[in-house]
Amino acid sequence: MNTKDEASAVLKKGTVSATRPGFARVRLPDFDNLRTMWLPVVYGKTQDDKECWTPDIGEQVAVLLDATGEDGVIIGALYSDADAPPTQNKEVWIKRFKDGAVLEYNRETHALTVTGVKAVTVHASGPVDVTAPEVTVTGNVTINGGLRVNGNINSSGSVIDSAGNTNHHRH
Structure with a gap:
């Protein structure tokens, strides 16, 4: 049977010393700079919907450890004067x-x-819809497929088709 002391947890700050996706090892200054075992990082979703953002080496994190300091989780990164x-x-x-x-x-x-x-x-496996009162595109545009316009086309420059005909071409 666990005693209350054995079941308690301690919150510590430390610095990430090694990483792999979903896990990190942390140096804990309060424990003589002890380096933890691989600890899981807490994420918002890990089963059907997933996310993963591996902490950076040197990043300051908060760690929740068991009473023995042998098991725990990284509950998040912390801002500091050095990392505002x-x-x-x-x-x-x-x-x-x-x-x-x-x-x-x-x-x-x-x-x-x-x-x-x-x-x-x-x-996208289906249509992509952009709805706005006005859309501005700056830069060249390539369309690999048909183009249908339900409205007028206004051009301040030339309109040239693949045969070299322009909007000023007459038959």
Whole structure:
């Protein structure tokens, strides 16, 4: 039978020293810099719907350990003076990646912004619908398939078909 002391848990801060997807080892300064065994990282979903975001080596984390310090879980990463939050605006949800990519949603302006990415790919097994009062595309556009327009086409430049005919071509 476990005593109350054996069943208790302790919350500690530490620094990630090794990682693999879903797990990490942590150095614990409060325990003479002890390095934990592989501890699972707590995630929002792990069964039918899954997510995985491996902590970085050197990242400060909170660890919940059993009374012996031999088993536990990593319950999350912690901000510090050295690693400050990426925003001071409480209305902004943000994910900023090491390579400079940023996903940001602002509840006040109702704007979702994606910046710093090299490419965006969308694969859908059904239609993709974009609905907005106005859509602006900056850059060249390639359409690999038919094009149907239910409305007028206005062009400030030339319109040239594959035979070299323009919108000014007359028969």
